[in-house]
Amino acid sequence: MTNTKMAVGVIGCGNISNAYFKGGKHYSALSIVACADLDEERAKQKAQEHGIRAVSIADLLKDPEIGLIINLTIPAAHAPVDMAILEANKHVYSEKPLALRLSEAAPVLELARAKKLRVACAADTFLGGGIQTCRKLIDDGAIGQPTSAVAFFGCAGHESWHPSPAFYYQAGGGPLLDMGPYYLGALVNLLGPVRRVSAVTNQAFAERTITSKPLYGTRVKVEVPTHVAANLEFENGAAASMMMSFDVVRHSLPRIEIYGTEGALSVPDPNTFGGPVRIAKRGSSDWEEVPLTHAEGMRGAGAADLVQALKSGRAHRASGELAYHLLDIMESAHVSGAEKRVVELKTRVERPSAVPTGLPPGELD
Numbered sequence: 001m002t003n004t005k006m007a008v009g010v011i012g013c014g015n016i017s018n019a020y021f022k023g024g025k026h027y028s029a030l031s032i033v034a035c036a037d038l039d040e041e042r043a044k045q046k047a048q049e050h051g052i053r054a055v056s057i058a059d060l061l062k063d064p065e066i067g068l069i070i071n072l073t074i075p076a077a078h079a080p081v082d083m084a085i086l087e088a089n090k091h092v093y094s095e096k097p098l099a100l101r102l103s104e105a106a107p108v109l110e111l112a113r114a115k116k117l118r119v120a121c122a123a124d125t126f127l128g129g130g131i132q133t134c135r136k137l138i139d140d141g142a143i144g145q146p147t148s149a150v151a152f153f154g155c156a157g158h159e160s161w162h163p164s165p166a167f168y169y170q171a172g173g174g175p176l177l178d179m180g181p182y183y184l185g186a187l188v189n190l191l192g193p194v195r196r197v198s199a200v201t202n203q204a205f206a207e208r209t210i211t212s213k214p215l216y217g218t219r220v221k222v223e224v225p226t227h228v229a230a231n232l233e234f235e236n237g238a239a240a241s242m243m244m245s246f247d248v249v250r251h252s253l254p255r256i257e258i259y260g261t262e263g264a265l266s267v268p269d270p271n272t273f274g275g276p277v278r279i280a281k282r283g284s285s286d287w288e289e290v291p292l293t294h295a296e297g298m299r300g301a302g303a304a305d306l307v308q309a310l311k312s313g314r315a316h317r318a319s320g321e322l323a324y325h326l327l328d329i330m331e332s333a334h335v336s337g338a339e340k341r342v343v344e345l346k347t348r349v350e351r352p353s354a355v356p357t358g359l360p361p362g363e364l365d
Contacts, residue, residue, distance in 0.1 A: 005031035006307045009060045011081060012072030013037040013046040015162065016095065016299075020070055021050040023298035027362045029307035030300060032070075036060040061088040070303055071095060075172030079104040082119065086111045091310075093303040096122040096181035097330070098323040100172040102346065105327055109320050118310065119320030123181040124302030126189040127317060127364065128273025129294040132355045134258070134265055136293050138190055139354060142279060144262030146191055149240040151183045151256045154248030159210045159220070166220045168246070169208055174224035175244040176330050179271070184326045185318075186256060186270040187232070187240060192351045194329050196233045196344050201225035201337030204247035230333045235348075273297035295361040305364045312365055317352035325349035 008030050010017060017035070024032040034053040037043040047054035060066065061084060068091040071081045079099035085092045086108070098121045099105035112119045125131065138146060153175060159165045167173050188194065203226050210218045226246040233239055243253070256267035266278035266287060274296040278287040302318030309316035325347045332343040355364055 005029060006067045007065045008032045008303065009063065009066045009069045010035040010072060011037070011057055011060060011069055011085075012074075012095075013039070013042045014072060014074075014164075017046060017072050019299040020072065021046065021052075023300035024303070026298045027300055027304035029304040029311075034060055034063065034066065061085065061090070067091060068093060068303060068307065070300075074167050075100060075177065076167070076170075079108055082108045083111060086115055086117055086119075089115065089117070091117050091306060092119045092320075093306060094119070094121045094323070096323065097172065097177050097327050098320060099327065102324070102327055102331055105324050109324060112320060118306055118316060120302045120306040120316055120318045121320055121323035122302060122318070123185045123270070124299075124305070124318040125182055125270055125273055126185045126352075127301040127305060127355060128297035129292040130268035130273060130275045130277060130296070131186050131189060131270060132294040133275070133277045133290060133292045134267050135190055135354050136357065137265060137277070137279060137290065138258065138260075142263060143258065143260030143265050143281075146236070146238050146258055146260045148238055148259045149187060149191065149257060150254065151187060151240060151242040152251065152253040153179045153183060153255070154243065154245040154251045154253070156249050157208060157226070157246040159208050159212060161212050163212055163214065165210060165212065166218075169220050169222045169224060169226070171223060174226060174228075175246045176225070176228045176333060180244055180330050181323070181326050182270040183242065183244070183256065184329055185322070186267060188322065188325065188349070189352055190258060190267070191234050191236060191238050191240070193235050193325060193349050194232050194345055195235045196342055197230055197329060197332040197336055198342045199228055199230035199333040199336040201228050201334060203227070225334065225337060228333055228337065230336070232329070273301070293357050294355055295359060297361075301364065304362070308363075308365045314365075315350075315353070317355070317364075319349075319352070321349050322352060
């Protein structure tokens, strides 16, 4: 892999941006050089903090130096901002979800294909050492043939800590579109694409009260399901049960476990890049922790993977097509919950290629 870096810009300097500014320095393929935000003062603050340029969104889009833009806007803006980036003839890495609905995401992928540009999308945490170690164990047959899985996320909501949490309860929010891409991205990477979905959804509160600053005391109307219990059938025949909830004060459930004919695999938090990874073989009396086979990684992995894929000509792993399939799963779960029926997915995606072992930190090829 050559050390040539691609100049990268960031649109959206909100809560998650620090992780990308920091993570971008970890990858040999990336050089984040500029940022922009509708709030120009916020962009200037982030630029000063991270030693980059603050520019207007228009200037960032037309900057000839920049080949890739990371889109960290709110979910409702993902698709239109992605379209603007592609129209400016730049590659896109988008925060999740790819769009609020499939009908908004499809034109993004169509435009990218027409312009021979690439779209990548979070969550890219499945590229980290934790889940890639699990991927290698499954591919090596450590638990036999995978047959089933469980995936659980539960918290009481984000209004107690996030400085501007209202969007979590509006269209494009909710626990499934917020946290589902991490869990579903891990599951599709480990088990392959999903064929059909059935779900039950509900909502504990019609309104939420923000208890974080600066909006303490503001009441927010809840417009989306805040508890989703879904059953997933994978194309390989495996079945998974999944819960995504903002209505859970506390729980002691595993994050992800994969069950196979010869053992079970405890998968680490898919919202992180590391471990621990644990395995229980048939006949064993307890879990055994497994050393990671891959470097841990940081935010920006998917953007770096896109750039390295461009150089080698391979398919990038956290692709727009993968994000489109994950959006299909999530949209189908919401439809299933609302209409009380099993929903066949409209999309299919290839399981992303595994990251090779033995790579140094900051490399994905």
